[in-house]
Amino acid sequence: PVVALRADMDALPINEPEGLSYKSKNEGVMHACGHDVHMTMLLGAASVLKSRENELQGTVKLIFQPAEEGGAGGHFMVKEGAVDDVSMIFGLHVWPYIPTGILASKLQTIMAAAIRFQVFVVGKGGHGAMPHQSHDPVIAAVNIINALQTLVSRETSPLDSVVLSITKMEAGHAFNVIPDNATFGGTMRTL
Numbered sequence: 001p002v003v004a005l006r007a008d009m010d011a012l013p014i015n016e017p018e019g020l021s022y023k024s025k026n027e028g029v030m031h032a033c034g035h036d037v038h039m040t041m042l043l044g045a046a047s048v049l050k051s052r053e054n055e056l057q058g059t060v061k062l063i064f065q066p067a068e069e070g071g072a073g074g075h076f077m078v079k080e081g082a083v084d085d086v087s088m089i090f091g092l093h094v095w096p097y098i099p100t101g102i103l104a105s106k107l108q109t110i111m112a113a114a115i116r117f118q119v120f121v122v123g124k125g126g127h128g129a130m131p132h133q134s135h136d137p138v139i140a141a142v143n144i145i146n147a148l149q150t151l152v153s154r155e156t157s158p159l160d161s162v163v164l165s166i167t168k169m170e171a172g173h174a175f176n177v178i179p180d181n182a183t184f185g186g187t188m189r190t191l
Contacts, residue, residue, distance in 0.1 A: 001057075001058040001059070001087045001088075002058060002059045002060075002061055002085045002086050002087055003058065003059070003060050003061070003086070003087065003088050003089070003090070004060070004061040004062070004063050004083060004086040004088070004089040004090070005042055005045055005060060005061070005062055005063065005089075005090055005091075005092070006042075006063040006064075006065055006089055006090065006091040006092075007035075007038040007039050007041060007042035007063070007064055007065065007091070007092065008035050008038055008039075008065050008066075008068030008073070008091075009031075009035060009038070009039050009064045009065065009066055009068075010031075010035060010066055010067055010068055010073070011024070011026065011029040011030060011031050011032075011035070012029065012030060012031070012032045012033060012035070013028060013029055014029070014030050014032050015027070015028055015030070016030045034093065034094035035068075037094050038092060038093065038094070039064065041092050042062055042064065042092070045062070046062055061083075061085075061086060063077065063082060063083070063089070065077055091111075093110075093111055109191050112161065112163070112189035112190055112191050113189065113190055113191070114187050114188070114189045115187065115188050115189075116185065116186070116187055117185055117186065117187075117188065118183060118184070118185035119141070119144065119183065119184055119185065120181060120182075120183050121137040121140045121141045121144065121181060121182045121183070121184075122137060122180070122181050123135040123136055123137030123138075123140060123178075123179070123180060123181060123182070124180065125137075125172075125177060125178050125179050125180040126177075126178045127176065127177065127178070128175070128176040128177060128178055129176070131178060134178045136178050137171060137178075137179060137180065137181050137182040138171045138172070138178070138179065138182050140182070141169065141171065141182040141183075141184050144184075145166050145169075145184060148164060148166065149164065151164060152164050160190075160191075161189075161190060161191040162188070162189070162190050163187075163188065163189045163190075164186065164187075164188045165186045165187050165188075166184055166185070166186040167185065167186040167187065168184060168185050168186065169182070169183070169184040169185075170182065170183050170184070171183070
C-alpha cells in the first residue's frame with residue numbers, strides 16, 4: 001500500500017516584526033499559520049521513516065503541497081496525479097488550542113476548505129462637500145459587506161461550520177474626494 005503524508009508550504013503576505021532571529025529572508029511574506037512547522041514536521045517524519053525504512057510494509061509518499069491558502073494546491077496536485085497511487089493520506093496541522101504533546105484527530109474532514117473572493121464596486125466619484133452629485137461606492141461597498149454578514153448569521157444553519165471574513169477594503173486616496181470605485185475582499189471557509 002501507498003500512504004501519503006502531506007504538509008502545506010506556502011508563505012503568506014504578512015510582514016514579520018524586525019529583529020526576530022527567525023524573520024523571513026523574503027520581505028513581505030512569512031510562513032504564518034504554522035506552515036513552517038508543517039514543513040518541519042514532514043521533514044522530521046521523513047528522517048524517522050528513513051531510519052526505520054526496513055520495518056515499513058509499503059511505501060510512504062511525502063507531499064509538500066503549495067497554494068494551500070486559497071490557491072487550490074490540493075486540487076492541482078490531484079489533477080496532476082500526485083496521489084493516483086495513494087490509498088490513504090494524512091495531513092498534519094498545528095492547532096494553538098490543543099496542548100503541546102497532544103495529537104488530536106477525527107475520521108472525517110477536520111479543517112475547512114477556503115476560498116478567496118474580491119468584489120469591485122463602481123460608482124461615480126465627486127467632491128466630498130457635494131456627495132449628492134456622486135454615486136458613492138464606499139457606501140455601496142459597506143452595505144454589501146453588512147449584507148454578506150447575514151449569509152452566515154441568517155442564511156446558514158447554526159449547526160453548519162461556515163466563516164465569512166472581510167479582510168481588506170480599499171477606496172480612494174484623498175480625504176475630500178469621493179472615489180469612483182471601491183474594492184473589498186476576504187475568505188469564506190466551510191467544512
